[in-house]
Amino acid sequence: MNNKHLLSSVLAVVSVVFIMSCKNSDYVPNDNASDLILKSYSPRDFTSEPILAGDIETILKCGIKAPSARNMQPWKFIVVKETSVMQQIITNVTEGNVLIVVCRPEANSTADFDCGLATENMVISAQSLGLGARIYTNPVANINSTMKQTLQISEEYRAVAVLRVGNIEKNIDIESTASPRNNYEETVTFL
Numbered sequence: 640m641n642n643k644h645l646l647s648s649v650l651a652v653v654s655v656v657f658i659m660s661c662k663n664s665d666y667v668p669n670d671n672a673s674d675l676i677l678k679s680y681s682p683r684d685f686t687s688e689p690i691l692a693g694d695i696e697t698i699l700k701c702g703i704k705a706p707s708a709r710n711m712q713p714w715k716f717i718v719v720k721e722t723s724v725m726q727q728i729i730t731n732v733t734e735g736n737v738l739i740v741v742c743r744p745e746a747n748s749t750a751d752f753d754c755g756l757a758t759e760n761m762v763i764s765a766q767s768l769g770l771g772a773r774i775y776t777n778p779v780a781n782i783n784s785t786m787k788q789t790l791q792i793s794e795e796y797r798a799v800a801v802l803r804v805g806n807i808e809k810n811i812d813i814e815s816t817a818s819p820r821n822n823y824e825e826t827v828t829f830l
């Protein structure tokens with residue numbers, strides 16, 4: 640075996656070992672979730688470009704992956720794509736948006752917290768796919784009083800939040816669009 644072949648073989652073995660080691664350690668520091676969160680904002684303006692079905696599925700799977708107390712996974716997600724139904728929930732909704740109505744069972748003391756985590760998981764997932772996402776709780780009272788049948792929310796469940804997902808204009812100035820946050824020093828206490 641000449642030097643060139645020896646080098647190729649060594650590189651091949653090193654590559655295989657690297658790929659195998661990655662399989663068990665997909666959690667790498669470059670995943671960049673922190674950067675994504677620090678750049679996130681809740682858009683109000685969406686385009687009518689439809690969302691890919693695969694992206695909706697990924698977002699919902701990220702919701703399902705959320706942690707929950709005693710792993711009860713109390714959430715149910717109702718996905719609304721029909722514009723006329725979406726408009727009964729959020730009046731200025733844009734065609735191409737998708738609304739995910741997050742529902743919880745009545746009988747579960749930690750369900751609100753768990754559903755909040757699932758909702759935020761879906762927000763981050765949508766943003767990682769280049770989409771915009773905004774959480775709404777305003778429409779919840781109307782959903783629970785008049786739309787449970789339309790949305791096929793069963794008797795023992797109620798809506799707790801609506802997540803609006805859609806395509807957004809690129810090149811948004813995030814600095815000026817995101818709402819300001821309280822100061823780090825005032826918010827955090829180190830002991």
Ligand SMILES: Cc1cc2nc3c(=O)[nH]c(=O)nc-3n(C[C@H](O)[C@H](O)[C@H](O)COP(=O)(O)O)c2cc1C
Nearest residue numbers: 679680681682773774775776777778816817818819
């Ligand atoms: C629990 C919850 C409920 C919210 N409800 C509404 C709502 O009903 N209507 C609305 O326009 N925005 C709603 N928002 C969006 C917030 O106003 C927004 O996340 C916040 O102002 C921060 O904005 P930013 O993400 O753009 O920085 C809600 C957010 C959360 C977390």
